[in-house]
Amino acid sequence: MHVIEIDQFLKNKNEFPVLDTRSPGEYESGHMPGAINLPLFNNDQRAIIGTIYKEEGREKAIKAGLKLIGPKLVDFIEIAESLGSKKLLIHCWRGGMRSSSLAWLLELYGFDIHVLKGGYKSYRNYLLSFFDQPLKLKIVAGTTGSMKTRLLQEMEKNGAQIVDLEGLAHHQGSAFGSHMEEMQPTSEQFQNDILEKFLSFSLEQPIWLEDESFIIGKAHLIAPLYQLMQESPRFHIVVPKEQRLEVLVKGYGSLPKDKLIQSTHDIAKKLGKENCELAIGHIENGEMSQAASIILGYYDKAYGKGLNKKSKTIVREIPMSLKNLSEVAASLINVE
The missing domain is CATH 3.40.50 (Rossmann fold)
Structure with a gap:
């Protein structure tokens, strides 16, 4: 797994598929043009995991998250295969667990994975600085x-x-x-x-x-x-x-x-x-x-x-x- 800066990510995004692992609600609010939404959690699940993280801590949140995404692991791989590229770009909101988790799974399966450092937030910061x-x-x-x-x-x-x-x-x-x-x-x-x-x-x-x-x-x-x-x-x-x-x-x-x-x-x-x-x-x-x-x-x-x-x-x-x-x-x- 390669962690890359936003400049390199943008240079590659028109050549290789981009997977946005954020929830559908986050994606609909705003996403990189051309990015494919492959959410680890739906909107309700994301809210549940967030609450557990705040109230019970990181470890319990991770366990709860694994229980939710476990049945979907094969689906994630099959969706990635359907894109027709061994090299994939992945991001979540801040370059945290969601993108890292999917990156680990897909790399284990044999994909060449490049994760955006700082996630979608770094993209939005880049947008402001560009202008x-x-x-x-x-x-x-x-x-x-x-x-x-x-x-x-x-x-x-x-x-x-x-x-x-x-x-x-x-x-x-x-x-x-x-x-x-x-x-x-x-x-x-x-x-x-x-x-x-x-x-x-x-x-x-x-x-x-x-x-x-x-x-x-x-x-x-x-x-x-x-x-x-x-x-x-x-x-x-x-x-x-x-x-x-x-x-x-x-x-x-x-x-x-x-x-x-x-x-x-x-x-x-x-x-x-x-x-x-x-x-x-x-x-x-x-x-x-x-x-x-x-x-x-x-x-x-x-x-x-x-x-x-x-x-x-x-x-x-x-x-x-x-x-x-x-x-x-x-x-x-x-x-x-």
């Missing part, structure tokens, strides 16, 4: 409906390194964004997925992101990354309001009316009672463009206030439309 370093971030900014995500996707097709934060968060970043995507990941998983994306990049080249709030839906960004984004150069995309309305109606207009009305109610205080009632009336009548125009008024005002605070970071204002989106994407890729 404490200088990174060549470039930010695409623009009002709601400015096709920023489409622009980034076009840039990616042409070789740019981009991080689609809204895509990773499964949320479009507004009161209406939750209806467009599947269930959001936990903040912890969202952050792990962001790190995974960054680890695939060359840090010598620019990395492009969309300007975002610290919280996207219910998922929180990584604090040091968010701070870096606030200080990074911004390219302000300016799209005519008529086209932005067209984009929004096309993207959101087909959603069920009750969901659109609920989302409008959610921002009622910010819209004002009169505007909220007008917008809802337009939605009920199928007048989506008129409703979007009212709602856009609020978002444009809020965006303007936020952008003013970051005005010193704006290096260029770029007019864009559906016709020249590809040209803008090409020009941004070549920005120094």
